[in-house]
Amino acid sequence: MLELQNVTKVFKPRRRPSVTAVDNVSLKVSPREFLVITGRSGCGKTSLLNVMAGLARPTSGKVFIDGMDIWSLDDRQLSALRKEKIGFMFQVPSLIPVLNIVENVMVPTMFTTGRRRLNAYDRAKKALADVGLSHKMESFPRQLSGGEEKRAIIARAIVDEPPSLVADEPTANLDELTEKEIMALLQRIHQAGTTIVLVTHHPSLIGYGTRHLTMSDGKLPE
Amino acid sequence: MNLLRLVSRSITGRKLRSALIVLFITLLAGLMLSSTLVLRGMVSGLQTGMERLGADIIMVPIRGWEPALAKGALLASDLVIGFWMPKENLDKVGGLEGVEQVSPQLCFRPPRDTPFSSTGFLYPVAFDPETDFTIQPWLAKKLDKPLGLREAIGGNCVTVPPDASMTLDGYQFDVVGKLLPTGMWLDEAIFFSFETAEAMMREPEIGSIIIPPDMPANSLSVIMVKVKNGYSIETVAMESMMAAPGTGAIRCAQIYRILYAQRAGLLKTLFASLGIVWGLAIMLTGLIFSLMVTERQREIGMLRAVGASRNFIFRMFLTESSSLGMGGAIIGVILGAIIVYATKSWLTSTLGIEFLVPSLLGLLALMVIVLVAALTVSLPALIYPAIRASRIDPAETLVKEI
Numbered sequence: 001m002l003e004l005q006n007v008t009k010v011f012k013p014r015r016r017p018s019v020t021a022v023d024n025v026s027l028k029v030s031p032r033e034f035l036v037i038t039g040r041s042g043c044g045k046t047s048l049l050n051v052m053a054g055l056a057r058p059t060s061g062k063v064f065i066d067g068m069d070i071w072s073l074d075d076r077q078l079s080a081l082r083k084e085k086i087g088f089m090f091q092v093p094s095l096i097p098v099l100n101i102v103e104n105v106m107v108p109t110m111f112t113t114g115r116r117r118l119n120a121y122d123r124a125k126k127a128l129a130d131v132g133l134s135h136k137m138e139s140f141p142r143q144l145s146g147g148e149e150k151r152a153i154i155a156r157a158i159v160d161e162p163p164s165l166v167a168d169e170p171t172a173n174l175d176e177l178t179e180k181e182i183m184a185l186l187q188r189i190h191q192a193g194t195t196i197v198l199v200t201h202h203p204s205l206i207g208y209g210t211r212h213l214t215m216s217d218g219k220l221p222e
Numbered sequence: 223m224n225l226l227r228l229v230s231r232s233i234t235g236r237k238l239r240s241a242l243i244v245l246f247i248t249l250l251a252g253l254m255l256s257s258t259l260v261l262r263g264m265v266s267g268l269q270t271g272m273e274r275l276g277a278d279i280i281m282v283p284i285r286g287w288e289p290a291l292a293k294g295a296l297l298a299s300d301l302v303i304g305f306w307m308p309k310e311n312l313d314k315v316g317g318l319e320g321v322e323q324v325s326p327q328l329c330f331r332p333p334r335d336t337p338f339s340s341t342g343f344l345y346p347v348a349f350d351p352e353t354d355f356t357i358q359p360w361l362a363k364k365l366d367k368p369l370g371l372r373e374a375i376g377g378n379c380v381t382v383p384p385d386a387s388m389t390l391d392g393y394q395f396d397v398v399g400k401l402l403p404t405g406m407w408l409d410e411a412i413f414f415s416f417e418t419a420e421a422m423m424r425e426p427e428i429g430s431i432i433i434p435p436d437m438p439a440n441s442l443s444v445i446m447v448k449v450k451n452g453y454s455i456e457t458v459a460m461e462s463m464m465a466a467p468g469t470g471a472i473r474c475a476q477i478y479r480i481l482y483a484q485r486a487g488l489l490k491t492l493f494a495s496l497g498i499v500w501g502l503a504i505m506l507t508g509l510i511f512s513l514m515v516t517e518r519q520r521e522i523g524m525l526r527a528v529g530a531s532r533n534f535i536f537r538m539f540l541t542e543s544s545s546l547g548m549g550g551a552i553i554g555v556i557l558g559a560i561i562v563y564a565t566k567s568w569l570t571s572t573l574g575i576e577f578l579v580p581s582l583l584g585l586l587a588l589m590v591i592v593l594v595a596a597l598t599v600s601l602p603a604l605i606y607p608a609i610r611a612s613r614i615d616p617a618e619t620l621v622k623e624i
Contacts, residue, residue: 056617088524088528092520094620098234110223111530111534168620
């Protein structure tokens with residue numbers, strides 16, 4: 001379903017030496033897989049995820065989602081593909097502060113077409129119920145705890161029931177108990193049929209996945 | 223959830239920032255409209271005054287000539303107070319071959335801070351209604367009958383009491399007509415017949431406020447002269463001065479050029495200042511909206527990740543900045559118009575400029591033009607940040623440090 005072929009991503013910051021964040025990586029992620037990629041900070045995990053999800057263009061190599069070379073698409077087509085195929089959990093706080101939680105969860109539905117757009121509110125409500133945040137629908141992001149914020153982000157990622165979910169350090173800055181709650185939630189989502197690719201520097205999360213890979217200095221051995 | 227809702231929540235959710243942007247643009251749009259109103263009004267006042275003046279030459283006492291020319295007072299009213307010429311000059315000038323029509327005026331001292339004028343100034347002027355061709359063309363409504371004893375015509379700024387009766391320096395007038403706005407000193411004048419003036423000067427209880435104590439009998443302040451078609455104004459002016467020694471002949475076209483030149487300097491300065499202010503304002507507006515984009519990089523990255531195209535991001539930011547800009551501009555032009563109309567009298571008396579304000583329809587048209595001009599000129603400041611937002615790399619914004 002998700003495939004990378006000889007993907008390399010090089011960053012060339014101004015007046016600094018270039019950095020190879022992803023170095024000739026080839027990877028296949030099968031449907032309904034829960035892949036956990038670990039590695040120390042700075043090894044290229046986030047860059048790999050961004051390339052895989054079509055957010056960052058690789059310097060070389062190809063990325064396929066359901067057999068389609070995503071970088072042969074124009075911006076509109078790629079945005080639509082991301083919308084249809086992939087849900088995101090970002091490492092950084094990404095809820096829009098001026099929207100309440102249900103509105104935040106509804107944001108991806110703005111780009112849905114057809115009849116599905118009509119019941120966006122109901123789907124957002126369901127997603128929040130699935131993550132245990134029904135009581136926080138009218139709250140604003142500043143009113144949520146760290147764990148609740150992560151749940152809201154998961155709800156936003158799954159509101160349109162995408163076949164895949166990519167999660168970048170989903171348990172960052174959470175205490176151990178909350179971390180377990182979030183990972184249990186992701187496991188339930190996986191068991192419902194969603195493919196998950198999760199990157200983290202916590203080895204303790206390896207056990208939640210069906211497959212584990214370790215990334216080091218931009219390289220990912222198969 | 224849709225783009226408009228997202229934009230409206232963004233605006234209302236950042237109240238202080240939105241209010242500051244709207245206030246800033248309100249001030250700019252208001253400044254643009256009010257200065258345009260004043261500048262156009264100054265030019266309109268001059269043009270209208272010249273079109274309806276009627277006189278080609280104004281004869282004044284020689285001692286009042288140079289001050290009149292220097293200051294460019296169109297009818298040289300208050301500047302010839304204290305200077306007179308004999309009444310027989312009227313027949314001397316009127317008898318010249320090139321003269322079609324003459325009409326006399328006698329100027330009295332203006333009382334200050336009178337309650338009968340919205341500007342505080344009131345110029346009492348005696349004129350001959352039968353020969354007049356410079357004052358009565360401005361009447362808002364033609365008089366039913368000739369101006370009688372104690373009857374007066376008020377300028378546009380004259381405040382007429384409900385019973386149309388006003389007392390000036392102890393002498394009672396009935397105001398039977400009002401002039402249209404002229405943009406000249408006529409707006410602050412009250413006109414009555416020579417018959418009324420003579421009756422006024424015979425009244426023992428009249429104070430010395432408006433009647434100069436050294437005013438000789440049978441004197442005039444000004445003779446308005448209309449030249450026959452086909453005759454040279456310059457030639458008639460020279461002949462008039464020779465026929466009436468001790469007088470000067472002010473060519474009205476000359477005054478118009480002097481007035482226009484005076485105002486042109488002011489106009490150029492004001493336009494240049496306006497241009498500089500607007501240039502700086504557009505740069506600042508662009509900067510503010512660019513900062514807005516920088517502040518929301520992560521939001522942009524997240525939206526791109528969940529399916530927003532570059533075009534969506536562009537439209538979102540353009541809609542938001544245009545909404546704030548349009549809101550501020552509309553409030554600004556409305557407030558600008560209100561302020562100019564409300565302070566017209568103050569502006570006239572404080573700045574020493576006279577200007578005509580347009581009719582309601584003219585004002586609405588000007589407001590629309592200024593609105594469109596303001597938005598057009600600020601378009602680069604609105605579009606650039608939106609383009610910048612659409613080009614933000616989502617991957618770069620979704621890392622830990624920005």
